[in-house]
Amino acid sequence: MAIQIDQPSVSLSRVAVSDTHGEDSPYFAGWKAYDENPYHELTNPSGVIQMGLAENQVSFDLLEQYLEKHSDGATNSGRTSGFRENALFQDYHGNGKLYGTNKRGRAKFNPESIVITAGATAANELLTFILADPGDALLVPTPYYPGFDRDLRWRTGVNIVPVHCDSSNNFEITPQALESAYNEAESNNIRVRGILITNPSNPLGATIRRTILENILDFATRKNIHLVSDEIYSGSAFSSDEFVSIAEILETRNYKDSERVHIVYSLSKDLGLPGFRVGTIYSYNDRVVTTARRMSSFTLISSQTQQLLASMLSDKQFTGSYIRTNRERLRKRYELIIDGLGKAGIRCLKGNAGLFCWMDLSTLLEEPTKEQELCLWKLMLHEVKLNISPGSSCHCSEPGWFRVCFANMSEKTLEVALRRIHDFMERRKAH
């Protein structure tokens, strides 16, 4: 019997068959290994512990308490009288008050300049469509979130040109690195349209200092390009004093040259609600806001979810106390892991934000190469049974660094993970 051989690659687009979706990277491969053998305290205590997923699970109890207290009120998922309005509400102007309220106290935000999208993933892609044409480039400081390879490039056809940072100065972004990246793009005849920073940084777990932000803004102004600041981890700074938003910089400059600045935010990290798909774009450029709003038709968020969150977020008492408590718990977790790693003889970059730390295992490499780093990563995955993210998947130019998440598990599990690392280091010393 003849077998029909399909040639889908002939019939589908290049985008559909390319691997720019990036899912073959070790970042995702580690998740697969975890899915096949997930750790469970009772039923699978020798399984793989997931430390490659930047989720915030430390403060759910606060949300659950709130919802329980208000379950008969506006937060009921199927409240009858609001159902009709919700079911119909697909105006892409969204529920404006949702975001006017949940912003850090020091900068002022205008709800009319907010566009809501289905997660920061969609927000970043959308901004890229608006700010750059296919073939153009965005400058992105390394190391960066592996998902950007897909979000910024896949369907947009835009390139990422890395701005190299290294441990000699704690991976801070220098003006020289910016210039060098820009020149590299130019020499390849690639037009740079903007720079995209993540502040606080993923995977570094550190906020960007004020002077660095000023330098970056000056650089963008000099080159007449855009500046996108992905502030998705802003609520995860361990102390509110540590985080400076680009919005504050603009305010001190009286919003001069602000039409090139755009901020991305989401509720996935601070509130730990990635499933609800709530992202935002805030832009100081009216044309960008208008276009983004129209494009958000492709990625609107459920009105049901908007309503649930609007009432929660407009409860100032709740949000104030949630943010404070959440920060404190994250800080404690961070100290726990740094302490544990320290005892095992492992140092980390000094961090002050995020749901992870940036760990230095370069001394364990036989040679400072990407291949050796991947060997070590596989060892950690299969022998120590920890899924951590290798720096190369984040495009780090120095081999040996790893991102280790600490907020997506219980404290007990974290302690188990630390014990495993400790034992692993002991074994190595013995050899």
Next chain:
Amino acid sequence: MLSTKVTCKSHGQDSSYFLGWQEYEKNPFDPVHNPSGIIQMGLAENQLSFDLLESWIARNQENDWFNKKGGSIFRELALFQDYHGLPEFKKVLAEYMSEIRQNKVKFDTNKLVLTAGATSANETLMFCLAEPGDAFLIPTPYYPGFDRDLKWRTGVEIVPIQTSSSNNFKITKSALENAYQQAQNLHLKVKGLFITNPSNPLGTSLSLEELNLLITFSINKNIHIVSDEIYSGTVFDSPRFVSILEALDPRISTRVHIVSSLSKDLGLPGFRIGLIYSNNETLISAATKMSSFGLISSQSQFLMSKILSDKRFIGKYVMENRKRLKNRRKMLVLGLEKSGIKCLESNAGLFCWVDMRPLLDSETFEAEMELWMKMVREFGLNVSPGSSCHCSEPGWFRVCFANMARETLELSVKRIRALVDSKLGINVKKYRLKKPHFTTSRPAQDLKLIQLQKNKITEKFEGMSAAAAGNTILCRRVMLLRR
């Protein structure tokens, strides 16, 4: 300074389809507060059966996420962002899709991709099936939103397959060939056919013969078929709905893709629930990854999984909803008939395709526009002119009937009667709007603000046409100063 996507017009929002909505928003009808306002008849929403859903929710309150024994499912949902979708939701969604097709087709959950509405599904399919500059053939008249959804960010072109009233706008073999030839003449590579079945704006569903015609054509040309079946749940009369999946030929089985959504039959556009269905594994794999850019809220997936798994309720809902749609349509058609206006014979959808050619001053699109503006501004009816749907003949209008109260529909019929009478020279003072809305009715302060903003924008964007700058303002509801 911004990409070409910002300055180009492919967002489609300058079309009369959207301009009509803006006119409506400036002066919306309300039976109590603004009885002489504009009635929205340009929005294809189904508001007829909410009471059924509302009473289901009232009866099933325990589906709140805390009353489950052993803790909350809130946490699970809050974290759930797997683009494969909530399994229990996908299962019942697949079953519902089959049910709508009288179970003549079985949907396999592994071939289903969840998206944030059909808008997202359609765009995603274009990204997967075509390169920028490739073309899809689409029968006219078609949904105005396609100009944005299929073309804007993808760079794909639309080449129309012309239809005419001479055969009730049916797609013919020669029309298909002509469209294909036209694409060749424009040096565009045709990647597929894009049909909406049941049709928006016609409200008719395709017969098996017509589907076979399309399939044969696509096999010959070696192209894809996308069938947007978003209105499949709104078929309220015979002939029964026949999905393209029923007519599937093995030679083309991996090149036929369905789009659907819960926005039209269940009347839930706000929840953003759409889907792609295909036998093509590579496509499903790519589309699933792309759905990362438009995932459905886990909260909504969860609620819908509860509603859709109540089979008895859904069975009753579907029957009752169809009955109500059929009656509404009848009301509009009979009302128009009394004024001497005919509608295309239809069995589905939330609208009628109305023949207003007798009311045109001349057989031109200019006359159609004049008639449309008269309807919007003098008689307070936002209907959609055929030209916005790329209809090849002037004089046809899409008139929605399911997005308003019964009394409002009655009033709109009276207003159309008045329009007809006015054309015949009869005095129609009663149904003319109190003041024509040729200029904005905003206070002077707002106008000044708009002018300020307009100046600001043209300063910043030299080289941008004033029309484009003006557009930026037109699509904002209110412009506020930033500080």
